[in-house]
């Protein structure tokens with residue numbers, strides 16, 4: 001059987017922008033460097049008044065279907081991953097299919113539709129479902145449409161407010177893919193955690209500091225689990241390592257721990273020994289505390305080495321190019337990290353066909369998943385078709401007072417009327433409520 005993976009990808013950002021160091025930080029009385037240097041964020045995307053998870057997802061999917069010349073009959077499955085759903089029964093995929101049927105000939109009557117929930121890891125899980133469906137031979141030659149769409153909003157005043165974002169990523173999963181082939185090997189780190197949750201509420205309850213620790217712990221478990229099936233990892237094995245990016249500073253922490261793990265017992269650890277010593281071994285320490293202190297000291301020293309900095313600049317930094325400008329997109333975040341890295345490779349004219357990516361997804365609650373992907377022959381054409389830079393450039397730059405209104409408009413408990421900031425054109429837009437309490441959408445020419 002031929003490989004299965006991501007054949008095409010399209011990204012749709014919310015059409016509004018909040019400048020974090022320029023607009024948000026001064027109102028909060030924060031040093032702008034907390035955002036640009038600490039969290040690693042410059043701006044967040046927000047949905048305009050007529051945008052939501054359905055419009056963003058449908059707009060990304062429409063671009064993808066048009067570019068690939070697809071009709072609804074070519075799609076056997078539509079899975080939407082989101083943690084911003086507004087209906088506990090009717091899945092977002094049915095709304096998105098309804099939108100697409102307004103503009104494409106035919107319908108998705110015989111496509112299996114669903115909605116996946118496990119915080120931010122659900123986008124990757126939906127890709128898994130599609131992969132398994134194709135591998136099982138149940139797809140009848142059809143491809144799967146996976147859409148990760150979220151409005152990542154936090155309660156006003158919550159520390160998470162600095163890491164908001166909104167956007168959608170549509171991906172076509174198919175045999176003989178043009179972009180990346182997925183590895184059958186996967187690793188998981190999964191535990192019952194209460195780091196971030198939304199118990200029947202729109203805005204999350206977050207234990208921010210703990211969520212960072214849980215992310216690191218589950219990623220580490222996923223990496224060792226992955227190694228148990230795929231063999232030991234080595235930092236030079238992967239051209240890029242896209243990770244779930246709630247904010248780039250989180251990935252900076254994860255990357256350092258990942259690198260330390262990967263260089264253990266390698267020629268890189270040996271080569272660094274003169275400068276920073278060898279990594280501490282647990283069996284050589286008398287107590288666990290002594291071991292943990294020694295590990296912390298080694299990790300701090302590793303961060304400053306030329307080898308680590310060069311690896312980070314090559315393998316991790318390119319994955320953050322889009323996140324820095326749009327914030328957290330929850331289920332879509334790891335997928336914009338992959339796209340950002342491949343985009344940088346295209347801009348730098350890199351020859352990466354056949355190269356491997358190490359992909360780390362994470363969802364609070366909590367589960368991390370790690371697998372690898374192999375870059376395919378058609379990657380340049382696929383990535384060249386993205387227009388995320390233009391979309392980001394076109395966003396309406398909100399003042400703080402306007403941001404406050406936008407937050408209110410998207411708060412399900414508030415009923416406020418706010419004029420739209422941008423004019424919808426060639427896209428789906430929210431069109432009010434139906435008699436059953438359903439949301440309605442129309443395509444605006």
Ligand code: CAA
Nearest residue numbers: 031033034037038039120159160208209211212215246364
């Ligand atoms: N110059 C440079 N750096 C600065 C600075 C300055 N002037 N001021 C602060 N910083 C640095 C801090 O040192 C810190 O970096 P380190 O962690 O490396 O020390 C960073 O900027 C952030 O500062 P704080 O820790 O003081 O920020 P905070 O307490 O206000 O909030 C947060 C940080 C807890 C992550 C918060 O944004 C939050 O709760 N976010 C939502 C939860 C989240 O994203 N968690 C991530 C893991 S969970 C996940 O991944 C799932 C998901 O998508 C939500």
